[in-house]
Amino acid sequence: MSAIPVEIDTPDIMVELDVLERNIERMAAALQTKGLRLRPHAKTHKMPEIAARQLAAGAVGLTVATIGEAEVFADHGATDLFIAYPLWIGPRQAQRLQKLATRARVAIGTDSAEAAETAGRHLGAAAGDIEVMVEIDSGHHRSGVRPEQAVAVARAATRAGLRVAGVFTFPGHGYAPGMPATAAEQEQQALARAAELLAAAGFEVTRVSGGSTPTAELTGTSAATEVRPGVYVFGDAxxxxxxxxxxxxxxxxxxxxxxxxxxxxxxxxxxxxxxxxxxxxxxxxxxxxxxxxxxxxxxxxxxxxxxxxxxxxxxxxxxxxxxxxxxxxxxxxxxxxxxxxxxxxxxxxxxxxxxxxxxxxxxxxx
Amino acid sequence: MSAIPVEIDTPDIMVELDVLERNIERMAAALQTKGLRLRPHAKTHKMPEIAARQLAAGAVGLTVATIGEAEVFADHGATDLFIAYPLWIGPRQAQRLQKLATRARVAIGTDSAEAAETAGRHLGAAAGDIEVMVEIDSGHHRSGVRPEQAVAVARAATRAGLRVAGVFTFPGHGYAPGMPATAAEQEQQALARAAELLAAAGFEVTRVSGGSTPTAELTGTSAATEVRPGVYVFGDAxxxxxxxxxxxxxxxxxxxxxxxxxxxxxxxxxxxxxxxxxxxxxxxxxxxxxxxxxxxxxxxxxxxxxxxxxxxxxxxxxxxxxxxxxxxxxxxxxxxxxxxxxxxxxxxxxxxxxxxxxxxxxxxxx
CATH class of the missing domain: 2.40.37.20 (D-serine dehydratase-like domain)
Known part of the structure; x- marks a missing residue:
């Protein structure tokens, strides 16, 4: 049992360094063994020191939730960022993304033709510098379209001048007792189906992204190419x-x-x-x-x-x-x-x- | 219906100025009519501009939850601060309180002889500069002692060199449907009983502090001298x-x-x-x-x-x-x-x- 250092006034947040580093290594090793790329979600920690350790352990890039998070990690040297969120891009967001794309590879999420069209309109000539990942609903029923709707969204993104890179999903319904295995299974099916439909429609699907901490180690390589767990670095109750x-x-x-x-x-x-x-x-x-x-x-x-x-x-x-x-x-x-x-x-x-x-x-x- | 100004990127927090000022005026007027002093809880807003408006409308001082909040408001000119929390005072907390007491009237909460003794020991000669309010449990069953235990805590505080000013309670069980009136009633009874026992034991009870936003306007003057609502400035769902x-x-x-x-x-x-x-x-x-x-x-x-x-x-x-x-x-x-x-x-x-x-x-x- 670790004591609380006397210098610390309560309440305060403490990160146990050796446990953190062990968690980072373990997830990296588990996914490497399976042949899945790791793109950890940095919204969990929001700290450049932890991102650096994840990248050093073999992560291919970072996942973030907002343009603001992407900017902070780019400021600290990140060069491959996926904003895994169905962004609504207005003129100011377009300007920020454009600037971001000059110093990092940038992908964004979308789940509607309207959002893709709006993004393309405001990004203008810079649209081709931004990759788009179509968000799929694999059972969490938050954002994302059904696999059958992915092609329509991808076509709208292409028309808008964006580069379609693939599909992603968040199996958030895995955060409940007895649900991780079911959610991981549904995630696989949804991603595989969406990727298959996109490929059949002529899209080159280079990234199929899934995962969350409860399901990351259950995700198979039959559909996904990368996973995006976040919480695993710290764990929680x-x-x-x-x-x-x-x-x-x-x-x-x-x-x-x-x-x-x-x-x-x-x-x-x-x-x-x-x-x-x-x-x-x-x-x-x-x-x-x-x-x-x-x-x-x-x-x-x-x-x-x-x-x-x-x-x-x-x-x-x-x-x-x-x-x-x-x-x-x-x-x-x-x-x-x-x-x-x-x-x-x-x-x-x-x-x-x-x-x-x-x-x-x-x-x-x- | 107010629109969202075009300059605002979402998500963002907006404060509607005229509604804020009306809320501040209304609570001040309602309590003035009743003859109750208002010591609003600044943990709700944490903003000097709002504290200034509350004080201008007649608030006698501010309530805060931590030494850190008290320091910020003192930096912005507040001169009468009640940290309505059962602080556990170690050497560093004592030093901060001591410094704070050089520029503002400072009261703290306590609900045990041990906390009062520890505070007195670390504050040393400065203990006499700090007022103590004994926390009473009026039914919320969080911190606070039963009214019958208040005298023992107050005596320990006096022995520790602190100045006992009175009693306070937080009727937090008023935050539920149908409960504000019941909670306000229990608050009154608990405060009256505790104040009466302290007075009978020879303490000069100058402050009897209650209140929360759901109960503030129900609090009677039969027991309380002041109330500490916070949320009323903004309202919420x-x-x-x-x-x-x-x-x-x-x-x-x-x-x-x-x-x-x-x-x-x-x-x-x-x-x-x-x-x-x-x-x-x-x-x-x-x-x-x-x-x-x-x-x-x-x-x-x-x-x-x-x-x-x-x-x-x-x-x-x-x-x-x-x-x-x-x-x-x-x-x-x-x-x-x-x-x-x-x-x-x-x-x-x-x-x-x-x-x-x-x-x-x-x-x-x-």
Whole structure:
């Protein structure tokens, strides 16, 4: 068990360096063995130091969610960026993409003829510098078209002057108990079908992109050429409760202090309150989650309520409550939103503070 | 209906200036009429420009949640600050509080003898410069002691050299349908009882502090001397669905663009996807909320799912789906966490961009 370095004031986010590096290596090795390219989603960490480690371990490029994130990683030397999002491109977005394309290979997502046409119109002559990936709905029912609709979108993109590179999907319905295998299967089928239809229509399909942390290692090479997991670098309570990682794989925790302690009585529950709330853990809670995050060293405890600066933690009767002032490590439910709440993180190794890293792309929502 | 100014790229947070100022005036007037002092919670907005307007309208000082927030508002001229949180004071926190007390009147919360003793030990001679408010649990069962335990905590604070000023509570259980009146009633009883016990034990009780946005206007003067609402400046979807405000009172929305649009079929739902996700709206969703926020101009729509950069919006069959590229205003469920996600906000008035304000205390979690 790693202690929380004395220099750290709570609440603060700590990244355990050796666990982070092990996670990066393991995913890279697993995908290399399968012959799948890795294009990790950098929205999870938003930190150039982590992107550099992913690329050094063999990632072919980075995935990002916004033009702003792409700009930050390009500023730090990234040269191959996929904005895996159905962007709506107006004049200002076109100008930024155009500039970005002068220093990096840039791909964007689209899921409609209208979006492709609008992008082409505003990009003008620069449209040919931007690759387009048609987004497919593989069962998550968020953005994306059915495989049967992919050709129409791809044709509109071509007419608009954009270069169609392939298809992508996000099997987000894999984030639920018992669902990773089903979602990975549906992802495969949807990608294979869409790629087949595009090829039959005369498109050269060079990239077929899938993946998420719960499904990445289940994705087969029969359809996909690359996967885009993000959370695997840190792990989080969702992955833990889905059985996709163990506490030994958790590389990011929130250091917190017990600020209120109550043994409970007839009318009030037995609990402690930590100084880490939704403004550092994030408020995400899936319907199947057991609470608002987990305690690294107390699997028996449950975070039953979360305010902005308070985590209320219920403790079983047969386990002693921690003392006031005790410092505990909290595993956020969804690590991507936790990282986005801080300007920098403490990088630690075995209880020692090594350095701090800036969350360079924090808040780059557009 | 206000349009979204053309200069704004989505997603972005917009503050409607005239609505903001009306909200500030109305709460100030309502409490003045009742003879209750207003000490608004600045964690909601984190912006000096809004704090200045609250103070100009008669607020006696500001409430904040962390030492970091107090430092930011003191930097911008605030001279009376209550950190309404059961702080655990170590040496570094003591040093910061000591420095803060040289330029502002400072009160902190406490709910245990241990926290008070630790604070006194680290503050040393400066302890007498810090006021202490004993936190009472009025039914929310987060931090705070029962009224009967307040005297023991107050005595420990006095022994530790701190100045006991009074008691406070947060009736957070008022954030649920049908609960504001009950919570306000329990708040009154708990505060009255705690204040009475402290007075009987010889303490001079100068401040009795309650309140939250759902309960502030229900709080009576029989017990409380001041209230600390925060959300009232902006309103949000929670207040709307609790019936504590109307859409005309909503001063903050997230400008978003329709990036994906699906009429739906046998296997996929009818929906649009907006480019505003949990990284700008916040992920809060109370059990009783109808979705992950509301659409300002489409009360019939429901945000059924929220990813980091996607809001999936279900639309009733008898209402036409908005077009791709259309810009809509989203009301966040919980405005305090939304504001904390951006570095600055667009200040607008009737569809015109007036200026931008920095969220100066964003991310000040400790």
């Amino acid at each position: 969702q992955q833990l409760e889905l059985g996709r990682c163990t506490t030994a794989d958790i590389a990011l925790t929130v250091a917190a202090t017990v600020v209120s302690r109550h043994e409970g009585d007839d009318t009030t529950p037995r609990r402690v309150v930590l100084d880490a709330g939704s403004k550092i853990l994030g408020g995400d809670r899936a319907a199947w989650a057991t609470g608002f995050g987990r305690l690294m060293d107390h699997p028996e405890a449950r975070i039953t309520a979360l305010s902005e600066h308070h985590a209320t933690v219920a403790w079983p009767d047969d386990s002693g409550l921690p003392a006031l002032g005790e410092r505990l490590r909290v595993i956020p439910n969804h690590v991507c939103v936790a990282v986005n709440l801080v300007d920098d993180v403490a990088v630690v190794n075995g209880g020692t503070l090594v350095t701090r890293w800036q969350v360079a792309a924090r808040g780059r929502n557009s | 929670q207040q709307l669905e609790l019936g504590r405000c109307t859409t005309a009172d909503i001063a903050l929305t997230v400008a978003a663009t329709v990036v994906s649009r699906h009429e739906g079929d046998d296997t996929t739902p009818r929906r649009v996807v907006l480019d505003a996700g949990s990284k700008i709206l916040g992920g809060d969703r109370a059990a009783w909320a109808t979705g992950f926020g509301r659409l300002m101009d489409h009360p019939e729509a429901r945000i059924t799912a929220l990813s980091e950069h996607h809001a999936t919006v279900a639309w009733p069959d008898d209402s036409g789906l908005p077009a791709l590229g259309e810009r809509l205003r989203v009301i966040p469920n919980h405005v305090c966490v939304a504001v904390n996600l951006v570095d600055d906000v667009a200040v607008v008035n009737g569809g015109t961009l007036v200026t931008r304000w920095q969220v100066a205390a964003r991310g000040r979690n400790s």
